[in-house]
Amino acid sequence: MNERPFTVTVFGFEQALASAITGALDVFAFAGVSWQRIHSLPTVPKFKVQLASAHGQPFLCSNQVTLTPHIAIEDVSHTDILLIPTIGGNIDDVLADAQPQLVHIKRLHKMGADIAANCTGTFLLAETGILNGKVATTHWGYAEKFTEQFPHVLLHPEKMVTEQDALYCAGGGMAWIDLSILLIERYCGHQIASDTAKSHVLDSSRTNQTAYASSRQRRFHTDKDIISVQSFLEENFEKKILLADLAHRHNMTERTLMRKFKSACDTTPLQYLQSLRIEHARKLLETTALPLENLINKVGYEDTSSFTRLFKKTTGLSPSQYRIKFKRH
Template identity: 45%
Template sequence: MIKVVVIGFDGCLASALTGAADVFRLAGVTWDRLHGESSAHLFEVQIASVQGEDILCTSGIVIKPHTALEDIDACDLVLVPTIGGRLNRVLAGAGDVVSHLQRLAASGSDLASNDTGAFLLAESGLLDGRKATTHWGFTAEFRARYPQVNLQTEKLITTDGRVFCAGGGSAWLDLVFFLIERYHGYEIARTTARVFVFDYGRNNQSAYSSLQARFNHTDEPVSVAQAYIQSHYAEPILVTSLAALVNLSERTFKRRFKQATGLPPRSYLQKVRIDRARRLLERSRENVDQIALSVGYSESASFNRLFKREVGMSPGHYRSKFSRTV
């Protein structure tokens, strides 16, 4: 039996904490029972806080854990749920959690995190030099805090050795089913997902993200250029023209733009256009060719390639999945 420890701490997301425990506990069991068969549990699941104290979740729900982290010598898997409360406050008080993560990793436990739980793994140094993901909205903050981590927030789940991360608030479900498959095979994961009426197999979170444009900087010329792009994205825009608009040399403009926004000007323009195209695919009945033209692309083929690269699916697939008009 696989022994799983789900770490609870004040400010965690209750659903990611208890939901993961529920799905692990019922993996492979409920399906058999629905078909008149009996089977043994495949996972032993414990929710643990540092000293066995009650866990005050971000919703105000109080969870009584099964045990204390300090009483666990070893386990097969340690899962860190989403930080649902104030990130800085949780991290500031997470020293004991970090120490136990390091100890259990050293004992041979696999490690997993969901969403912002990756910040706790990163605090422990256990993500250094590894691939990881977190919620797309925290990309810039994570990279600033932990530049030594190979962050890939376009991915829903990352794997690197014995470390597994999932991005997105509800991605704990994807992560748990992924781990069920890892330990007990695809068929168990598939049938358990069917019991929970869950579409198992998503592989990226790019389709759910939006442009995280930085506007809260103090570089006025860059702010002017950003505003121009937001208003004129459908027109041909050259970097040289943007530099001239704000009276900077092209080289200086490129350097300052990337420093202020985190993106080169051309990449920023592409992301603005794709973001607008996504909104049109969701809310309008225009065909893909018309949408491509309306956001600044005269060739549908190049638009389709760029859209798929940025979003992880074709414009047609995106519309079928997210349209409000179909």
């Protein structure tokens, strides 16, 4: 195994999310160090970390903290990993400001660096064009905007982390944790990654971000007829609803309803109804102690086993696991 520390460069820019920068730098810097210190073992840092920016200039993060980089992105001649953090400010403004630096992301990728982007930082990576035809993820709340701006990227917003051709993307804001641990495992093996996660008390087992998502993300369209259908479903999700009745109520044929709903929401009416029921079930699991048998009746289901299978398929967790993880005390 290569004994030299691997180099991790974080690309900083105006309106970046400070925690995604400093947090990732900390996790990489302490790989091979924190676990060893806890157990009185020799420390062997596995990564050299550095912060880069345009022309090496200090930059103001979205929380109004100014960070001072170690190096200009223009002067980075080698890095094993280039990490693009979350955009904390206006995405379009940041993309416009960062245009001159995109060439350096592409340059380092061509030189063999792994390029990793977190949350809305994937917009910056996609802006280079090197994500075209590749799988990616981003924050679930910005999935529709991402798809509109980058239709050639194969977006999977349900995933926490994606990987293809040395391009890594992570989902919502704090998914840099998952991304960092994944990359530590890639370079240093499972044991170092596991030790690093445990020493920082990090949950490294998250595989998707659908447990955090909301069905409201499918409201961003302008079809008034379908908005009316969605509103009806949102107000009556606990009732038995048949497609034929839904179409008749909104003066459409079943075929027209299916076509228009799919076009506006990229899902079917019954799949949307399922998502509403799951979302309400999540809220009840978070805020009440209702037994599962009572809870499923409140969201329009009768069979506990079929509901449990659907819930786990949707969120990645069983109802009991979800309640333990998210219950508000």
